[in-house]
Amino acid sequence: xxxxxxxxxxxxxxxxxLSKGYFDRNxxxxxxxxxxxxxxxxxxxxxxxxxxxFKKYSxxxxxxxxxxxxxxxxxxLWKDKEPVAPWDFR
Numbered sequence: 672x673x674x675x676x677x678x679x680x681x682x683x684x685x686x687x688x689l690s691k692g693y694f695d696r697n698x699x700x701x702x703x704x705x706x707x708x709x710x711x712x713x714x715x716x717x718x719x720x721x722x723x724x725f726k727k728y729s730x731x732x733x734x735x736x737x738x739x740x741x742x743x744x745x746x747x748l749w750k751d752k753e754p755v756a757p758w759d760f761r
Contacts, residue, residue, distance in 0.1 A: 672721065672747070672748075673716065673721040673722065673747075673748075676716065676719055676721045676747075677712070677716060677721070680706065680710075680712050680715055680716070681704065681706050681712055684706050684707050685707055686704050686705060686706055686707070686712070687704070687705045688700070688702045688703070688704050688705075689702055689703045689705070690702030690703075693728070695728065701728050713734075714733065714734065714737055717734050717737040717738050717741065718737045718740070718741060719741065719746065719747055720741035720742075720744070720746035720747020720748050720749045720750075721747045721748065723738065723748075723756055723757065724737070724738045725757075725758065727758075
């Protein structure tokens with residue numbers, strides 16, 4: 672479901688990636704993605720309940736607020752009674 676949502680948000684568009692050049696433990700670039708209209712795709716994914724706010728790599732509390740709103744609305748992954756964080760799943 673998250674993959675389809677991400678595709679819907681940015682497939683076929685030119686995007687901008689802002690990064691400080693850090694990589695996670697799996698070698699993936701850590702950054703924020705913005706679409707052609709300047710919409711922050713990362714925040715959209717959290718707002719839609721398709722992603723978690725991973726505080727280890729982000730101290731931007733606007734993500735936390737978006738996650739809490741998605742949890743309270745029980746949308747996306749928050750529909751599940753016991754969602755498993757990706758860092759616990761892997």
